[in-house]
Amino acid sequence: MTKIHPTAIVDPAAELDSSVSVGAYSLIGPHVRIGAGSSIGPHCVIEGRTTIGQDNRIFQFNSIGGTPQDMKYAGEPTELHIGDRNTIHEFCTLNLGTAQDEGVTRVGSDNWIMAYVHIAHDVRLGNQVVLANNATLAGHVHVGDWAVVGGLTGVHQFVKIGVHAMIGFQGHVAQDVPPFMTVDGNPLSARAINAVGLRRRGFAAERVAVIKQMHKLLYRSSLTLEQAMSAIGELKGQQGEPESDADIALMLGFLAAASRGIVR
Numbered sequence: 001m002t003k004i005h006p007t008a009i010v011d012p013a014a015e016l017d018s019s020v021s022v023g024a025y026s027l028i029g030p031h032v033r034i035g036a037g038s039s040i041g042p043h044c045v046i047e048g049r050t051t052i053g054q055d056n057r058i059f060q061f062n063s064i065g066g067t068p069q070d071m072k073y074a075g076e077p078t079e080l081h082i083g084d085r086n087t088i089h090e091f092c093t094l095n096l097g098t099a100q101d102e103g104v105t106r107v108g109s110d111n112w113i114m115a116y117v118h119i120a121h122d123v124r125l126g127n128q129v130v131l132a133n134n135a136t137l138a139g140h141v142h143v144g145d146w147a148v149v150g151g152l153t154g155v156h157q158f159v160k161i162g163v164h165a166m167i168g169f170q171g172h173v174a175q176d177v178p179p180f181m182t183v184d185g186n187p188l189s190a191r192a193i194n195a196v197g198l199r200r201r202g203f204a205a206e207r208v209a210v211i212k213q214m215h216k217l218l219y220r221s222s223l224t225l226e227q228a229m230s231a232i233g234e235l236k237g238q239q240g241e242p243e244s245d246a247d248i249a250l251m252l253g254f255l256a257a258a259s260r261g262i263v264r
Contacts, residue, residue: 005042023060032065035084048096049077053084053109063093068121070098070139083109083127094119101140108145126163144179146201148194162254164201166194176258178218179251180211183263190219190263210235210244214251219264229255 003021004010010022013030020034023042031049034040038052041060046052048065058064065080067073078097081104088094092113097104101122108127113119117131120139125131129143132151137143141155144163149155153171160176167173168184168191177183182194193215198208213235217228229252236245255262 017054029065049079050082050096051079052082053086055085056082056088057086058088059090061090062088064088066093066095068095068098068139070100070121072100073098073121076103078103078105078121080105080107082107083111085109086111086113088113089115089117091115092117092119095121097122098139114151120157132169146197148197150184156260159260160254160258163250164194164197166197173263175261175263176254177263178258179254180247181215181263188263190215204241204243206241207244207247210241211247214248218262225255225262225264 005022005024007024008022008026010028011030014028015033017034017036019036021039022028023040025042026040026044029047032046034052035054037055040058043060044058044062046064050065076099078099080094080096086107086109095105098121105121105123107125110127111125111129113131114133116134118136119125120137122140123137124142126143126145128146130148132149134152135149136154138155138157140158142160144161146164147161148166150167150169150171152169153167153173156174159173162177162179164180165177166182171184171188172186173188180193182191183189184191193211214232217223217231223231232248233252236248
């Protein structure tokens, strides 16, 4: 049977797998669905049209599925979707989407979300992302797989953070961060590629070398963005590495879609 503490309040209409546990004094609303193996700590509020997948561990004092912090929100039936195997530490806030976007805030799977993190309306968080303590994602922010966002970092609304990127401590992120890059400082600037992260994820030396070339073209060659993109495109097929060609295509797609300009 579902392990629900006697002081918890779970709406009869909520859908909880029989293996879900709910801690003391937590509140689960009527439109909430929680998958197998997930645990909800004490003093949590999970409300709204919130779907939580399997094997998530949600610690105490979290507010999940609350209404967006957006003055345009007028009670539309928007949603929050959380994938599988996420860890969400204490005092985090995850909000529903808004009608001004697709209406869904999306959190992927296998993410490590530390204390006091805010995930605002319409955020799209990928997989294997690390959000350190007090990281704040404003509305409509997109974060790619394997990205790391340092503690006390604020990310401006509509910013995109590429896959395998790393944001240093206390970053003020107001422009898009290209894939594979490490950025920090105030004002924010690109320092190098995320070499340590790439090695930990098994990137071959040849693949890392191509990423270094892309970094050099973007940040060390005095090229305009358009010129750098053209030069990056010319790297395709030169290394004989299919994965490198995919990395190049990913970088070019990200740069072409950057709506706020990139950190440079």
